Amino acid sequence: MAKNVGVMLSERVVTGLVVNNGLEGGLRYFPDEEGDEYALVEMPAEGIVEVLREQVKAVAAGQGDIAAVGVGVPGLVRNGVVEEAPNLPQLKGTRMAEMLGSALRSEGIAAPVTILNDADAFAAGIAATTGRLDAVVRVWTLGVGIGYGRYPATDGVWEGGHTVVTLDDKENYCGCGGRGHLEGIMGHRAMRLRFLDMEPEEVFEAAKSGDSRCGDFKKLWHKALAAATASSVHLRGPGKFYLAGFNVRFVDMAMLNEYLHQMVKMSPLQSYSIEIVKDAQETRVIGAGVSAHQTAAV
Numbered sequence: 200m201a202k203n204v205g206v207m208l209s210e211r212v213v214t215g216l217v218v219n220n221g222l223e224g225g226l227r228y229f230p231d232e233e234g235d236e237y238a239l240v241e242m243p244a245e246g247i248v249e250v251l252r253e254q255v256k257a258v259a260a261g262q263g264d265i266a267a268v269g270v271g272v273p274g275l276v277r278n279g280v281v282e283e284a285p286n287l288p289q290l291k292g293t294r295m296a297e298m299l300g301s302a303l304r305s306e307g308i309a310a311p312v313t314i315l316n317d318a319d320a321f322a323a324g325i326a327a328t329t330g331r332l333d334a335v336v337r338v339w340t341l342g343v344g345i346g347y348g349r350y351p352a353t354d355g356v357w358e359g360g361h362t363v364v365t366l367d368d369k370e371n372y373c374g375c376g377g378r379g380h381l382e383g384i385m386g387h388r389a390m391r392l393r394f395l396d397m398e399p400e401e402v403f404e405a406a407k408s409g410d411s412r413c414g415d416f417k418k419l420w421h422k423a424l425a426a427a428t429a430s431s432v433h434l435r436g437p438g439k440f441y442l443a444g445f446n447v448r449f450v451d452m453a454m455l456n457e458y459l460h461q462m463v464k465m466s467p468l469q470s471y472s473i474e475i476v477k478d479a480q481e482t483r484v485i486g487a488g489v490s491a492h493q494t495a496a497v
């Protein structure tokens with residue numbers, strides 16, 4: 200049975216041994232519970248690669264041959280190079296697959312290294328843990344920003360959180376600076392910029408009790424997600440969409456489905472469905488390992 204190592208790089212480095220679409224043993228964290236949570240932010244790219252090497256080495260110890268190593272990174276990744284990483288800007292331009300691969304070889308670990316976007320790792324993890332490895336899986340993560348991940352891994356770019364969902368000139372709250380973007384409506388940061396006097400929780404609460412400004416925004420928020428999902432359906436076909444992230448608490452599934460139904464009218468495209476899924480690091484680590492294994496097997 201192939202053994203793979205899955206790694207997620209975010210505020211912490213989370214590493215696990217992935218065997219047969221699941222975790223074997225627990226997860227390793229760096230920094231650990233007592234560690235400085237900003238340790239990675241302050242570290243140069245070489246230092247981060249060094250941490251990855253140590254963590255992979257620790258997880259692989261005593262396991263025999265490792266088939267593949269997958270690392271999920273929050274940012275835009277292509278061909279093993281981190282092209283953009285807003286939360287860890289020092290990684291921009293880092294040839295991570297090459298650097299980590301050679302660092303691991305010096306430890307006697309010859310496994311090929313795959314670097315992937317963290318949301319794509321999440322999508323792969325959902326596919327692996329729900330028995331959908333033969334299907335297309337897409338996931339929206341509703342957090343400070345809006346992430347979009349898809350499985351299976353293919354070449355290209357899909358910054359789904361920046362899907363244009365409105366032509367209104369005043370819609371310019373997206374973290375990337377672009378106009379009319381999904382994240383500019385749904386992102387937590389964007390909502391706080393829009394409602395300077397209210398927290399997002401209060402906005403959705405007020406919408407319930409009939410406040411018309413907040414009620415209108417609640418509709419806009421759901422329409423935006425429906426629009427981006429409809430665009431994905433029209434470009435890639437129907438299928439299963441998952442929602443995760445701390446702001447799934449605002450989702451009114453009936454409202455979302457109603458808007459989506461209005462936006463997707465071609466009958467061969469209507470076999471889509473949306474489901475909320477738990478956002479767990481474990482799922483992402485599994486996805487990184489599984490995705491790396493599939494890439495290495497090609």
Ligand SMILES: [Zn+2]
Nearest residue numbers: 361373375380
């Ligand atoms: Zn944007």
